[in-house]
Amino acid sequence: MKVNRRKFLKTSLVYSAAGLTLLETSLANAEWLAADFVPSSFDATMKQLLKGKPIIETDKIDLNIPEIAENGALVPVTVTSSLKDIKNIAIVVEQNPVPLAIQAMLMPELESLLSARLKIASSSFVFAIAEGEKVCYSIKKKVKVTIGGCGG
Amino acid sequence: MSSIKIRTKRLDGNTQIRTLISHPMEHGRNKDKTTNKLIPAHYIQVLTVTHNGKTIATCNIGAGISKDPYFAFLLKGGKSGDVIVINWIDNLGNKDSEQHTII
Incomplete structure (x- = not known):
């Protein structure tokens, strides 16, 4: 666009x-931040989110999302983490025109858990990015969006 | 009637906060089928959750969240009588707020 x-x-x-x-x-x-939510490329969004911190792929974050979504307009997602120093959880959908879906700043009073429902334009990787003190942790999962709920 | 519904539930000493907001969440790229014009963007941008007056979560939201958005958070501890307030503001400046008391 x-x-x-x-x-x-x-x-x-x-x-x-x-x-x-x-x-x-x-x-x-x-x-x-308007700049975070304008239609942009996935790489640009990630750069903005990470703020220069290194990114580590980890299995200590759990991204619970169906592998096959029958309706791309409504995909439930839950991100939980067992890491201690998480202050910020973001969910990014790679193939969406606006990749960043939500960025939640969680105070220490909350457990590291975030549930939401996403719109996913087409089959894509979904990333959960948790920002810690010095590094960012990420996990990705492939979600296949089928129209009409069959095969694909 | 408020657009926000809040439910809380005690789970192993923690409190689950669930919220359902009725909002169109239009991202501005859908077309109206009858007039063939683009539907203007209309979506929630900021959602805040406060617990007894202290902000515990601030969410920046884009249009990549579904229509009638649902969110869930897990509060450490929490006891009956605690007050949870949820606010939202959308890109057209509309806002709404709802108060809930943990039972």
């Missing part, structure tokens, strides 16, 4: 307006 200048300006205006409302209500100390 091509983003032209006009459209970019328009969307950034909308996003900054949203940012202002957020400040007014002082609802959250973290602002919604």
